[in-house]
Amino acid sequence: MNEATITELTSVKGIGKAKAIELLAAIELGKRINMPNDYRITITSPYSSYNYLKTRLENLNQETFKCLYLNSRNHVIAERVISIGTLNQTIVHPRDILKWALKYSAYGILVAHNHPSGDPEPSMNDIKITEALIEATATVGILFVDHIIIGKNRYYSFMEKKSTYI
Numbered sequence: 001m002n003e004a005t006i007t008e009l010t011s012v013k014g015i016g017k018a019k020a021i022e023l024l025a026a027i028e029l030g031k032r033i034n035m036p037n038d039y040r041i042t043i044t045s046p047y048s049s050y051n052y053l054k055t056r057l058e059n060l061n062q063e064t065f066k067c068l069y070l071n072s073r074n075h076v077i078a079e080r081v082i083s084i085g086t087l088n089q090t091i092v093h094p095r096d097i098l099k100w101a102l103k104y105s106a107y108g109i110l111v112a113h114n115h116p117s118g119d120p121e122p123s124m125n126d127i128k129i130t131e132a133l134i135e136a137t138a139t140v141g142i143l144f145v146d147h148i149i150i151g152k153n154r155y156y157s158f159m160e161k162k163s164t165y166i
Contacts, residue, residue: 046157108143120151
């Protein structure tokens with residue numbers, strides 16, 4: 001329901017345009033009421049990204065892929081779980097990340113996921129999705145800030161290790 005559009009809502013019998021707008025406004029209000037003040041968080045480095053995301057991802061038993069949506073001052077304006085997978089993999093597509101970047105009018109994105117094994121070294125799939133995201137964000141004019149992999153008490157930053165893989 002939180003991804004519904006006015007067109008989708010008005011296709012439901014008994015919901016007109018005014019009611020659809022009212023429903024979307026109520027959903028947005030609910031999100032804002034329940035949203036922590038994370039929008040004041042500023043991402044200044046890969047290490048600050050890790051510190052912000054560590055408690056959210058480090059001890060999960062399934063790979064969880066998140067995206068931080070940033071304004072032009074690198075303040076977090078939104079945070080979304082994009083995918084929850086299995087013990088050792090999750091499926092992500094750039095369109096699932098970019099649709100929210102466009103909805104939030106994000107200046108940049110930072111993606112992150114955990115490795116429940118504790119080893120943050122990237123897999124071949126991690127490398128491929130990072131390359132795809134760099135290309136996709138460049139196409140639509142959104143800054144790709146980094147891809148952080150969270151392990152146990154350590155992390156891997158693609159931007160810190162730029163020459164290694166991408």
